[in-house]
Every structure is written in C-alpha cells, then in structure tokens.
Amino acid sequence: MEIKRNTSQNIVPKHSRLKGSAKEAVAGYLFAAPAILGFLILTLYPMLASLVYSFHKITIVGGHQVMKWIGLDNFKTIFYGPGSEFGKSMSVTLIYSFINVFLVIVFCLAVALLLNRKFVGRNLLRAVFFLPSVIPMLATTIVWQMLLQNQAKGGLVNWLLLKLGATPVDFLNDATNIFGTLFLMSLWTCGGTIVVFLATLQDVPGELLEAVEMDGGNAWHKFAKVTYPTIKPVVFFQLIMCMMTSIQIYTQSVVLSRNGAPDRMTYFINVMIYDHSFVQTGMRGLASAEAWLVFLITMVITGILFYVQGALKRDKSTVRNRRGRA
Amino acid sequence: MAATAIHGAGIRRTKAQKKTIHRLLVVLSVLLGLAMAFPLYWLLRGSFVSHAEILARPPVFFPSAFGIDNFSRAIDRIDFSRQLWNSVSIVVPYVVFNVITTSFAGYAFAKLRFPLRGMWFALVISTMMLPSAVTLIPQYSLFTSLGLAGKPALIIPAIFCAGGNAYFVFLLRQFFMTIPDELLEAAKIDGAGYFRIYLKIMLPLIRPALIVVALFSFINNWNDFFYTMIYLKKEADYTLPMGLYIVNGMRIPNYEQVMALALIVTAPCLAFFFIGNKYFVEGITLTGIKG
Numbered sequence: 001m002e003i004k005r006n007t008s009q010n011i012v013p014k015h016s017r018l019k020g021s022a023k024e025a026v027a028g029y030l031f032a033a034p035a036i037l038g039f040l041i042l043t044l045y046p047m048l049a050s051l052v053y054s055f056h057k058i059t060i061v062g063g064h065q066v067m068k069w070i071g072l073d074n075f076k077t078i079f080y081g082p083g084s085e086f087g088k089s090m091s092v093t094l095i096y097s098f099i100n101v102f103l104v105i106v107f108c109l110a111v112a113l114l115l116n117r118k119f120v121g122r123n124l125l126r127a128v129f130f131l132p133s134v135i136p137m138l139a140t141t142i143v144w145q146m147l148l149q150n151q152a153k154g155g156l157v158n159w160l161l162l163k164l165g166a167t168p169v170d171f172l173n174d175a176t177n178i179f180g181t182l183f184l185m186s187l188w189t190c191g192g193t194i195v196v197f198l199a200t201l202q203d204v205p206g207e208l209l210e211a212v213e214m215d216g217g218n219a220w221h222k223f224a225k226v227t228y229p230t231i232k233p234v235v236f237f238q239l240i241m242c243m244m245t246s247i248q249i250y251t252q253s254v255v256l257s258r259n260g261a262p263d264r265m266t267y268f269i270n271v272m273i274y275d276h277s278f279v280q281t282g283m284r285g286l287a288s289a290e291a292w293l294v295f296l297i298t299m300v301i302t303g304i305l306f307y308v309q310g311a312l313k314r315d316k317s318t319v320r321n322r323r324g325r326a
Numbered sequence: 327m328a329a330t331a332i333h334g335a336g337i338r339r340t341k342a343q344k345k346t347i348h349r350l351l352v353v354l355s356v357l358l359g360l361a362m363a364f365p366l367y368w369l370l371r372g373s374f375v376s377h378a379e380i381l382a383r384p385p386v387f388f389p390s391a392f393g394i395d396n397f398s399r400a401i402d403r404i405d406f407s408r409q410l411w412n413s414v415s416i417v418v419p420y421v422v423f424n425v426i427t428t429s430f431a432g433y434a435f436a437k438l439r440f441p442l443r444g445m446w447f448a449l450v451i452s453t454m455m456l457p458s459a460v461t462l463i464p465q466y467s468l469f470t471s472l473g474l475a476g477k478p479a480l481i482i483p484a485i486f487c488a489g490g491n492a493y494f495v496f497l498l499r500q501f502f503m504t505i506p507d508e509l510l511e512a513a514k515i516d517g518a519g520y521f522r523i524y525l526k527i528m529l530p531l532i533r534p535a536l537i538v539v540a541l542f543s544f545i546n547n548w549n550d551f552f553y554t555m556i557y558l559k560k561e562a563d564y565t566l567p568m569g570l571y572i573v574n575g576m577r578i579p580n581y582e583q584v585m586a587l588a589l590i591v592t593a594p595c596l597a598f599f600f601i602g603n604k605y606f607v608e609g610i611t612l613t614g615i616k617g
Contacts, residue, residue: 027520028440035431035450035495038486042465043453049464065467114355117348125359127603132362134595134606136549138567139588142574143369146581154381154581156368163384188365195607244455251551255574270552273459277466278556284463291459298457 053288074289089272097246112197133191141255175263200234372585380582396586404569413565424484424543432498479557494539501535541602
C-alpha cells in the first residue's frame with residue numbers, strides 16, 4: 001500500500017545510524033506500548049476475529065457466544081439471499097459518500113478561497129464557518145430537522161416557500177430529497193476542512209501568483225497553475241478522510257428515522273451493521289461478513305484514489321520533464 | 327507619453343474592476359456566513375420561545391420573553407443529573423488518558439529510535455482509515471467477556487490510542503519532530519532519563535498541541551453516538567446525548583424542550599470552542615499541512 005511506503009519513508013531519520021542504544025529501544029517500546037498494544041488488541045485481533053466470525057453462524061446462548069461453522073453461507077446470503085439488505089445499503093452509502101466528498105471538497109475550497117481575501121472581519125467569519133463543526137451531530141440533525149420539516153410542525157423553510165407562493169418541499173420523507181438534507185448538514189459541519197484549506201493556502205507562493213498575473217493570467221489560471229498544485233496533497237488527504245467519515249455515516253440516519261426511512265434510503269451500512277449485530281439476534285456472523293465486505297470495498301476505493309493521485313503526479317512530472325528538455 | 331497614459335488608464339480600469347469583484351466576493355462570503363450562522367440562531371431561538379410560539383405562523387423570530395422554562399421542563403423529562411454525571415464520568419477519563427498515551431506514542435515515534443519503529447507507526451496510523459464496523463463485533467465480544475461492556479468500553483480505546491485516536495498520535499508526532507534533537511542529546515548528557523526528558527523538556531514545549539488534543543478528544547467523545555448506542559444498554563448508564571435522542575424521538579417531543587436540551591448538550595462544545603478557538607485553528611492547521 002502506498003500510504004505505508006510514504007509514511008515509513010518519512011519516519012526513518014537520516015541520522016539514525018547504529019546510534020540507538022538498547023536502553024533507548026526499551027524506552028521507545030515502553031512509550032509506544034499503549035499504541036502498539038492498542039493496534040494488536042483493539043484493531044488487528046478484532047479484524048481477524050471478524051473474518052473468522054464471517055464464516056460462522058453466531059448465536060447467544062445463556063449469555064455466551066456459540067459459533068457454528070457455515071462456510072460461505074453468510075456471503076451467499078449477502079449476495080443471493082432474497083431479503084438481503086446489503087446491496088441497497090452499500091449503494092446508498094456509496095452514492096451518499098461520493099457525492100458528499102465531492103460537495104464538501106468543492107465547497108470547502110471555495111469558502112477557503114473566499115476567506116483567504118483580505119477584508120475587515122474575516123477572522124470573525126472564519127470562526128462562524130468553523131463553529132458548526134464542533135456541534136454534536138445529534139444536535140445538528142435536530143436543528144436541521146426543525147428547519148426543514150413540514151411547516152405545520154414548525155418548519156421554517158417550508159413556511160417561507162409557501163409564503164413565496166412555491167410548493168412546499170418534503171425534505172425529510174422523500175427518497176431523493178433526504179439526500180439533499182444530508183448534504184446540507186454535512187456542508188454545515190465541514191468547517192474543519194475549511195480551516196485546513198485556509199492554512200494550506202498560506203503556503204501558496206505569492207510571487208508565482210503575481211507572475212501569472214503579469215503574464216496576463218486570470219483568476220482561474222492562478223488557481224489552476226499555482227494554487228491547486230501547492231495545496232493538492234492536503235486536498236487529497238482531506239478527500240480520503242472525508243470519504244472515511246462519509247462511509248461511516250450513522251447519527252444523522254438514526255435521528256431522522258429509526259429504520260432508514262424513507263424507503264431505506266438512509267439505511268446506511270453502519271446502521272445496517274448495528275441492526276444486524278445488536279438489534280436482531282443470531283446475525284452477528286452475517287454482520288461480520290458485511291463488515292469485511294465494507295472493509296474490502298473501502299480498501300479498493302482508497303487504493304484507486306491513491307493510484308489516481310499517483311498517476312496524475314507521474315503525468316505532470318513527465319510533462320514537466322519534456323518541457324524541460326525542449 | 328500618450329501610449330503610457332492609455333496604458334495607465336487600462337490598468338486603472340482593471341483595478342476598479344478588481345475592486346468590484348473583490349467587494350462582490352466579500353458580500354458573498356458574508357451572506358454565506360449568515361447562512362452558516364442561521365441554524366445556530368434557530369437553535370437558540372427554539373430553546374427560548376414558548377410552546378405556542380414555536381408552532382406559530384408566521385414564525386416568531388424573537389422570543390417574547392427569555393425564560394428558562396423550556397430548560398427546566400426538558401431537564402425534568404430525563405434523569406438529568408444522572409445522565410450528566412454519566413457523560414462527564416466518560417469524557418473526563420477519556421480525555422486524560424488520550425492526552426497521556428497519544429503523547430507517549432507521539433514522543434516515541436518522533437524522538438526515540440527503536441527497532442521496527444516505522445512499521446509500528448504505519449500500522450498505528452493506518453487504523454485512521456479503517457471502517458469501525460470491521461472491528462465492532464469482536465471488540466464487543468471481548469469487552470463483554472471481560473465484563474467491561476458498558477462505560478469502560480467507551481473509555482478504554484482512549485488508553486490504547488484506538489478508535490480514531492491514531493490521528494492524535496500523528497498530530498503530536500508532528501509537533502515532537504519540530505523539537506531539535508540537540509535538546510534531547512544535551513539532556514541525555516546531563517543524565518536525564520527518557521521519561522524525565524519527556525516530562526520536563528518535551529511536554530512543556532508541546533503544550534499548545536496537548537491542548538488541541540484535549541479539545542478535539544473532548545469534542546469527539548462528547549459527540550460520539552455510535553459506540554454510545556452500542557455499549558450503554560442500561561437506562562442508568564445513559565448519557566446526556568442519549569437523553570436528548572430519546573426526548574427527540576418521543577411521540578410528543580415538544581420541540582421547544584428538545585431545542586433547549588439540544589442547546590444544553592451543545593453548550594460544552596460551544597464553551598470549549600470559544601476558549602480554544604485559537605488552538606483549534608492551530609491544531610487543524612498543523613495536521614492538515616503535514617497530512
């Protein structure tokens with residue numbers, strides 16, 4: 001995996017040659033022990049165990065977990081079972097995640113560029129954009145529910161629409177509109193990413209921007225030729241992290257409805273896996289299989305993203321080299 | 327001469343144009359900012375209006391009176407003091423452990439040389455990109471068999487830099503790397519042990535980063551809902567956010583009370599935001615840039 005290669009390259013300091021004493025090694029392991037043990041006990045072991053679980057039927061008898069080997073049955077149920085919820089759940093999750101990541105990155109970049117201009121009160125505005133991101137998702141969802149629900153229940157937006165002579169919109173119970181609502185909430189709470197982009201924009205070399213301007217370049221040229229190449233690694237990192245949080249969306253769904261309504265459009269994978277693991281009985285093996293599939297799909301997606309980013313980088317550098325030679 | 331004058335006018339014109347564009351963009355930012363602030367204002371409004379006002383048409387934008395009725399009624403609907411205590415008794419040890427162990431790990435990965443350091447660091451960091459579902463059930467079984475499924479299960483990941491806390495290891499490692507090695511070498515020559523170096527030299531230097539970790543870790547834990555739903559099954563263990571969730575789901579939620587409760591649940595986050603805004607920005611900045 002590329003990320004591992006990258007990070008390990010960063011870590012090994014150039015001057016670490018044979019100087020590390022045994023004492024330092026012991027101290028290092030002691031200090032790193034919580035993190036290493038945590039990785040082994042709370043990540044590696046559970047990951048492998050859930051792989052094993054996924055080939056079992058798990059029932060709870062008298063408070064104890066009883067496992068019965070059933071081979072690939074769980075996976076067969078997931079793919080061919082008549083009542084399988086995995087396909088729909090995974091699709092809505094991925095659709096939500098891809099659109100959400102795109103919207104969040106574009107919105108945060110745009111806002112960061114806006115707030116990067118010099119004007120009075122911009123620090124206050126930056127704080128305003130960041131503030132919603134510290135609010136519990138639970139409270140966020142409740143407030144947006146309040147704003148967007150039926151006007152008879154006090155929904156402000158629909159009252160406004162009615163007032164303006166437009167037809168009210170069912171933001172919460174319509175299978176398509178619900179996604180709009182989720183995106184709104186997601187954009188409202190993405191202040192952290194805005195702050196990251198703002199910070200990164202400080203690294204954009206001003207001289208280069210001026211040079212582009214001297215050459216008659218417009219704002220788009222400046223962004224495409226100077227700003228974006230500078231901030232690209234950070235944009236990529238944020239994209240990956242946003243992908244991970246999007247795929248694991250949970251709170252919004254369970255606050256808005258408890259069964260993935262409307263039409264199971266918000267029955268996201270974490271909601272489904274929670275249900276299969278802790279609400280329904282005898283489905284923990286199935287849930288483990290589902291979780292492993294989610295893990296594999298996430299790996300594939302991040303793999304593709306890393307590959308695409310790497311390919312773009314290679315492309316750019318060959319272009320640059322050719323130019324250099326010419 | 328004439329040519330330069332025309333040229334100058336051209337530049338002036340584009341300058342004027344630029345100024346208008348700049349002003350328009352500033353106006354756009356302010357409008358967007360107002361839109362961002364509006365739901366917060368709506369939350370505030372909702373927690374102070376009366377029951378009649380919250381459903382009133384046209385909507386009441388400013389409550390007629392600022393009473394605390396909604397708050398006291400909302401509090402009465404749940405076991406408030408108990409839930410508050412539950413929340414606090416989870417979040418405080420969580421934050422304390424998190425700051426201690428993530429700074430340990432950050433120090434080790436940045437400053438101490440030990441075999442396989444790169445591998446362990448990469449493995450610990452890679453947990454950031456792991457969907458939590460894949461470890462969920464075995465973790466649950468593990469905690470259950472140890473008799474820890476409940477509040478301890480929500481705190482223990484903090485001790486082991488697990489559950490998304492690898493992010494902080496990463497952040498603190500970045501901070502530790504900025505401290506010059508010479509400082510460490512000098513302390514070693516003076517006979518200081520690794521723990522003393524960590525405690526007396528390193529920690530004071532990365533204090534701002536520790537504050538960032540404490541703040542984020544507080545917010546993350548306070549806002550967590552997934553694990554809370556999984557591990558807290560007994561009503562006596564419910565946290566404040568769960569109380570809010572339950573009231574919100576009631577057949578007659580009384581929205582003004584839900585809002586009041588939502589504001590109570592949000593209040594600590596807002597308080598920490600206003601105290602630590604500067605640190606937040608600093609912290610995010612550092613992780614983002616080095617990311």
